[in-house]
Amino acid sequence: MEAAAPAPALETRDLGRRFGRRWALAHVDLEVPAGGSLLLAGANGSGKTTLLRLVSGRLESSAGTLRVFGLDPRRQRGTVRSGLSLVAHHLSLYPRLTAAETLALWLRLGGEEASRARVGELWVEAGLEEHGDVEVGGFSAGMRKRLALVRVRIETPRLLLLDEPFSALDAAGRAWLAQWLAGLHREGVGLVIASHALEWAAPLCQRAVRLTAGQVTWRGPAADLLVEGRAR
């Protein structure tokens, strides 16, 4: 007997979200298979962040259906959230905690032991070896982003949502992040990346959609998005 195919990591049908009278997102149909990857392109205000917040369950949809791992992210939030990570534009860091304290807090909240070795391993992965005992408020934007990203290692998600992950990083930081995300993807983690940095994000993704004023106006292989972008 054949094993059933895993539910798609993300599936939307006619998905919409309204703020007052304005539709921030409308008639969005998407599918990301388990372990797949999707690039969300589009100008500021096109609905990329709203879509990520809907998928993460932080916002409720106003129309259509949304399934994450085959489940409703609002009704079965516990199960959905245990398989999701979101690295948003706001990094959800406490400026007065040090990097080591931040990592230890995340580890403990996840039920893990926050041994010095484990915390050290994480801050080495983030490239913050010299700064473990520095308060996050004193970090540069790039260092803060690296710290927020390494949280994903603690959460071990099946689907990782990233909102403008390449912003605030210098060239070396972008290269590090691209390599790091490629590694995660090879390990089977699904990726949904909302980004303006198409030259960095497109090589990481199989498929892409362009959102314009909340609607999908283009879809295709992510590699074609660069060509399509140049032609516009």
Added chain:
Amino acid sequence: MKLARQAWLIFRKDLLLEWRGRARTVSVILFGIVTLVLFSFALGPEAEPLRRGAAGFLTLALLLSSVLGLNESFRLEQEDRALDGLLLRPVEPTALFYGKAMGSAFLLLLLAVVLLPAAVVLYDLSPTPGGMLRLLGLWALAAAGLAAPGTLYAAITGRLQSQDVALPLLLFPLVVPVLLGSVKAMDLVLTGDPMRQLQSWTLLLAGFDAIYWSVCGVLFPFAIEES
């Protein structure tokens, strides 16, 4: 077990952040002292009216100071959307509530260490050591009764631009039983309890605490989810 562990971690995190930003804690304590001093100025130099009103002044100082502390408690979580990071995973919203409410209750309890001796001096009170302990216990009950609904409402109003106004408007009517119970019970400790009423008022305070801590814990997950 997971819930208790997460609540404890949130509580510890809040205390650490309080310690690192202690200027805020100091300002809450100073505000409490200033409130007590203003009441003493308002009633004039005679000791008797001050003594008679001491229980009310102490409770009002606690109530007014609590608003400052509670407002700030959720501002920490709104900065850089730290709350989202906690909620997306792996923190249970109920654990977040109990952790933050315990943190606020602890901060309000700390106020007692300064405000109770200050009131003794300002209002010319002479409680026995046992009386001071009873006052401390009643203060703890009142602080708990303010911290639970205060945490719930601070979470609701945290996203509003008018949080500073909205929080007291919502909180004060709800905590009237705590205010009444605390004033009455403290007054009985300070001025004598010939009718043996202290136990009833203490039980009333404890009863409202139990209601607030359980009902607010149930409502909190709905309060922080965006719609």
